[in-house]
Amino acid sequence: MTTGARTTGTRTTGTTVRAVVRERYGDPGVLRVVHRALPAPTGDEVHVRVAAAGVAMGDWHLVTGLPSVMRLVTGLRAPREHGVGLDLAGTVEAVGPDVPDLRPGDRVLGCGRAAFAEVAVTRGRRLAALPAHVPAEVAAAVPTSGTTALHALRAGRVGAWTRVLVLGAGGGVGTLAVRLAVLAGAEVTAATGRPRLADALRAAGAVAVLDRSAGAAPGAGYDAVLVTGGLTPLRDLRRLLAPRGSLVLVGAEGGGRVLGGGLARQARAAALDPWVRYRLRSVVSRENPADLAHLRDLLADGALAPVLDRTFPLAEAAAAIDHVASGAARGKVVLTVS
Numbered sequence: 543m544t545t546g547a548r549t550t551g552t553r554t555t556g557t558t559v560r561a562v563v564r565e566r567y568g569d570p571g572v573l574r575v576v577h578r579a580l581p582a583p584t585g586d587e588v589h590v591r592v593a594a595a596g597v598a599m600g601d602w603h604l605v606t607g608l609p610s611v612m613r614l615v616t617g618l619r620a621p622r623e624h625g626v627g628l629d630l631a632g633t634v635e636a637v638g639p640d641v642p643d644l645r646p647g648d649r650v651l652g653c654g655r656a657a658f659a660e661v662a663v664t665r666g667r668r669l670a671a672l673p674a675h676v677p678a679e680v681a682a683a684v685p686t687s688g689t690t691a692l693h694a695l696r697a698g699r700v701g702a703w704t705r706v707l708v709l710g711a712g713g714g715v716g717t718l719a720v721r722l723a724v725l726a727g728a729e730v731t732a733a734t735g736r737p738r739l740a741d742a743l744r745a746a747g748a749v750a751v752l753d754r755s756a757g758a759a760p761g762a763g764y765d766a767v768l769v770t771g772g773l774t775p776l777r778d779l780r781r782l783l784a785p786r787g788s789l790v791l792v793g794a795e796g797g798g799r800v801l802g803g804g805l806a807r808q809a810r811a812a813a814l815d816p817w818v819r820y821r822l823r824s825v826v827s828r829e830n831p832a833d834l835a836h837l838r839d840l841l842a843d844g845a846l847a848p849v850l851d852r853t854f855p856l857a858e859a860a861a862a863i864d865h866v867a868s869g870a871a872r873g874k875v876v877l878t879v880s
């Protein structure tokens with residue numbers, strides 16, 4: 543809801559917007575929609591009128607505060623940041639004085655700390671211009687998951703002619719990793735527990751789609767294996783690799799509440815890596831302007847088209863996060879905001 547005065551240039555007064563917030567950690571039921579006053583942007587701040595916001599497992603982690611080791615960064619007893627949501631696409635509403643390249647009215651995609659809102663506050667360097675022909679819900683699906691997929695491919699030295707297995711190819715990161723690996727010239731095998739995505743994964747360029755519940759072809763000798771989920775032990779994952787191949791751990795759910803099974807496995811991988819012939823890498827991804835612009839360009843020329851599962855309205859952000867966390871989503875989930 544917007545009341546009172548409108549934005550002019552870099553000044554915003556009397557504007558309140560609906561935003562999804564929480565004051566404590568808990569399941570997504572702790573989320574509330576409130577009306578929030580917006581002060582005028584300062585420095586390199588940018589206000590973006592959000593058209594669509596991407597939903598990811600990262601949102602579930604930030605809302606629940608699990609695994610609890612992450613609270614060292616996000617706030618020990620309660621979350622420091624009350625807003626929720628990382629990825630957005632929309633239109634610039636107002637800019638601070640230190641933002642040289644964006645103007646009110648510009649379409650953008652990118653990241654923020656509270657993207658589940660009618661207007662999100664972020665910084666100029668976290669945004670990239672978005673061409674008019676790319677739908678907002680398509681663009682909002684890409685920033686964090688796409689950047690993570692790119693970083694995973696780099697960690698695995700994936701390039702032309704490499705043989706890659708994406709183990710867990712049906713989620714937000716997995717579907718994008720398959721397409722980005724194909725665009726890098728790799729021969730990509732997609733292993734998924736979501737057989738209904740097989741056609742989409744083949745259309746993205748995967749040469750083979752495997753049922754991961756049947757076990758992903760031990761001894762296949764992949765140059766790189768990207769793992770987006772599951773707590774399969776390292777000794778089993780290494781059997782999928784060529785002798786000097788790369789095992790890239792993106793993330794995994796489950797395990798202990800303090801460290802989490804995925805982080806614990808990543809810690810073991812870091813300790814083991816110096817002693818083995820194959821490469822063990824973990825991805826800790828953060829968006830950056832160059833990768834955001836690269837992903838935007840791929841969206842703009844149609845080379846990258848994220849697999850969209852479904853959309854939810856802003857008021858149903860909790861249901862959207864629950865849907866992603868349930869494992870039922872095929873590809874990306876997006877909130878449509880305005």
Ligand SMILES: NC(=O)c1ccc[n+]([C@@H]2O[C@H](COP(=O)([O-])OP(=O)(O)OC[C@H]3O[C@@H](n4cnc5c(N)ncnc54)[C@H](OP(=O)(O)O)[C@@H]3O)[C@@H](O)[C@H]2O)c1
Pocket residue numbers: 598599600686687690709710711712713714715716733734735736754769770771772773774792793794795804825826827828866867869871873
């Ligand atoms: N390191 C980072 O910087 C970073 C950044 C973003 C996300 N992450 C983490 O990466 C993981 C994936 O994120 P997401 O956004 O893609 O989540 P998502 O959309 O919920 O997808 C979950 C993924 O887990 C896979 N999976 C589930 N059980 C599996 C198993 N037993 N073996 C192999 N794969 C399995 C699924 O594969 P199917 O398609 O086969 O069902 C799916 O691809 C999450 O744990 C997330 O927290 C890490």
